[in-house]
Amino acid sequence: MNLAYYPGCSGLGTSREYERSTRAACAALGVKLTEIPDWSCCGSTPAHALEHALSGALSARNLVGAARAGCDTVATPCPSCLSNLKTARHRMADDGFRAKVGRLLDESADKLADLPDVQSVLETLVTRVGLDAIRAKVRQPFAGLRVAPYYGCIMTRPADVMRFDDPENPTSMDDLLTALGAEVVPFPYKVECCGASYGVTRRDIVARLSGRLLGAARDAGAHAVVVACPLCQMNLDLRQTQVEWPGGKAVDMPVFYFTQLLGRALGVPDAELGLEQLCVDPGIAFRRAAQVVAARQAEEAAQAAKAAAKAAQARQAAAVNEGGRA
């Protein structure tokens, strides 16, 4: 596997902890990432809203760079980058579109016909590294940690472009987190929108949508929400004081990147995972998990004691019986 790595702009800015933990977790799993030389922005949200060919060219430039570096696959942590790169690659099948992009990039259209495959880091880990290999390398499994995996609205959609997991009910992150020893709660809002960049212009929309997500996670009994998208993470983590929580406010739902939990389970030091960059104290989740474990142990102990007492009683009764017979 010759894997190119596309960090994306947010990886160097708002979601630096996602970027760091992705690199650290991949290193711990022995996955070699080759950063695309001289990569540029994929166009993010504005480019494709303005001009499809421009958006395609921005993404194609990075894919061409990956191909030059000798890579057959590009992995990116950010779903928005993923969506742009994949859409660009998908559109290259159209001759007219390819010719337009070729003119913008000064590239031959033929070269653009065969661009590297694009995957999210999540897809790479689940499909290429494999859950069994990951499970084998887990050093500190999460005990008692209940998590709500949140995929966001664009990681699996549109289905015919993304071609990964179920578009409405994805399960890859669930499986990954289960492999790490965490307990996945039934979370029905896996692919609902958090409000995305409306946080800038219409905070009320984000407040309602993100609030619903956090409320559902809490109601499902989750100790933390786990995400794979910088924007989702920001809305859910940073805005907990702004969002409308159904049934009263609370600001204590940690929101992890899945790579942070993966790295932690693999034994990567917290400092390399950027846990300190999270707004809501991640320690809350681990303390709750510890409480669950303690409660379970106490119950088990009580059960054992009860069983022992019962056995002793039975022994005593038997002894009395025997004594009577004698």
Added chain:
Amino acid sequence: MRIGVFVCHCGSNIGGTVDVPGVAEVARAYPDVVFSSDTMYACSEPGQAAIVDAIREHALDGVVVASCTPRMHEPTFRRTVERAGLNRYMFEMANIREHVSWIGKDREANSNKAAELVRMAVEKLRLNAPLYPKSFDVTKRVLVIGGGVAGIQAALDCADGGIEVVLVERESTIGGKMAKLDKTFPTVDCSSCILGPKMVDVSQHPNIRLYAHAEVEKIGGYVGNFKVDVRRKATYVDWELCTGCGLCMEKCPSRKSPDAFNEHVGVTTSINIPFPQAIPKKAIIDPASCRQFVKGKCGVCAKVCPTGAIRYDMEDQVVTEEVGAIITATGYDLFDYTKYAEYGGGRYPDVITSLQYERLLSASGPTGGHVKRPSDGKEPKTVVFIQCVGSRDRSVDRPYCSGFCCMYTAKQAVLTKDHIPDSRSYVFYMDIRANGKMYEEFTRRAMEEYGVQYVRGRVSMIVPQGDTYLVRGVDTLLGEQVEVPADLVVLAVGAESSHGAPQLAEKLRISYDNYGFFMESHCKLRPVETNTAGVYLAGACQGPKDIPSSVGQGSAAAAKVLGLFSRGRLESDPQISQVDVRRCVGCGKCITTCPYGAIEWMELRGEMKARVIETVCQGCGICTVTCPQGAIQLQHFTDNQILAEVNALCLS
């Protein structure tokens, strides 16, 4: 030879883009053509009369009609020339509508092409020879595949018409989907009360032989003389001895067998009679859950059976039946609702299908007719119905309308109010399609008298919330998003072709569409016939249909069979292969390539030669292209005739 040419305008169908009089003019110069004219509608009565007159007046030996597809009117014109005293095979047709006028707009190019097609037909006709059909006997028995309401109706009508019927049903009881329904729309009368007597009639009719729990395995032969292998699958109960007393069901200790009749709502015993009105009312063992089969020990049913009917060692049995015609009434299956992951079907216990809900409503269902949620047995107070689940949705490859979901949803909403008077029902719909007799009135009654809330729009998602469900959708009339908290969600699943339908179609040598529904011979004028002679369609195997249409088509198919059998003998098609024994070298290549097994060996003065079995040959022509000697020729399509056509096109 004296040939007459008739070029048809077909109104503006052909005349609009082809210079029809011009083509007729050109045709006058073709070899042997002594008469040529154009005609507005060649197939009409005056059009045919003109052909008859011309044949008599000009002493024609052969006729070419240039008009539509031979599929449509070749038989018509063959009868026309026959009326004028010609042999019906002294006729050729040039298709200048489907092959010319409907596909191009260039008038000059079209006219040239039409003239060339006419020339090919003339050249072929010059080599035509009169052919004479032979007649053969008909086995006056009919096979009906599928024992749903359409198959039952077809079987009863045929049997009442005095012919023997073999009815093959895949399940262990007849009745099909209708037997699972509680009530029927728009009259809201009890489904099993109107179907039940018909089912009993089937079991008691002296002319009907019923094979339940059986499947058609192999079909050979041709119209009038089909040979059908039916696999009678093992039931592990000797049905000759079983009286249907139900004692085995009472005593069976394995009570976790999936209850297929109740659409897997609830469980049943491993040995069971699917439902009280089952026909035949015989027990059957499900070996997947039976302890005797799984663990090798139990045998309770064998011990308690008063007639000793249990046979754990029973095996499948293949019986061969000879019939003269076949009616397929294999019905439909329901769309797999788990494909809509956003509705959570299969994940959320209280998101169920319409047919499952039908079983919950039914007095003979798993809850005795009390509507209870599968998750906790509580009575739902708010029921949301979602229509078009697997209908009119290209994203799941079901672009067609299933036709009956609007109506059964209205019926179920009405019944919900009857069962739970203080309940509320919501129906998310795309359009209401209520086009049958009294159908529109019924849906309006559901809205107006029963207060069912109809919301026009699709549901985007169903989310569990505590022990209820939040149904999120859009009201496209209000232009607003709506959220309805529901206790129970019923998905109005659409219809798709019965599983295994394409495989059966291939056995029957009939065509089927992209979705597995069987193709009728003509979508408007031959709706119950197929392109294979002697094979007829009834009910939803041809496309989604409600009960009245299925019954109507069952009767129509029966009428076709009775019509076919009313002729004592059938005529064989003379357009079949013929061996020139002087040329045949006895290599046997034709025998190995014939897909119908229509060629056999024969001994002729000490030499082995090929011989065509006339009644089996289908006239496909594969043997003629295989024969290295050119000794085997397809009548009416000989090598010389086809070469004449090619030469007409390429050399002239």
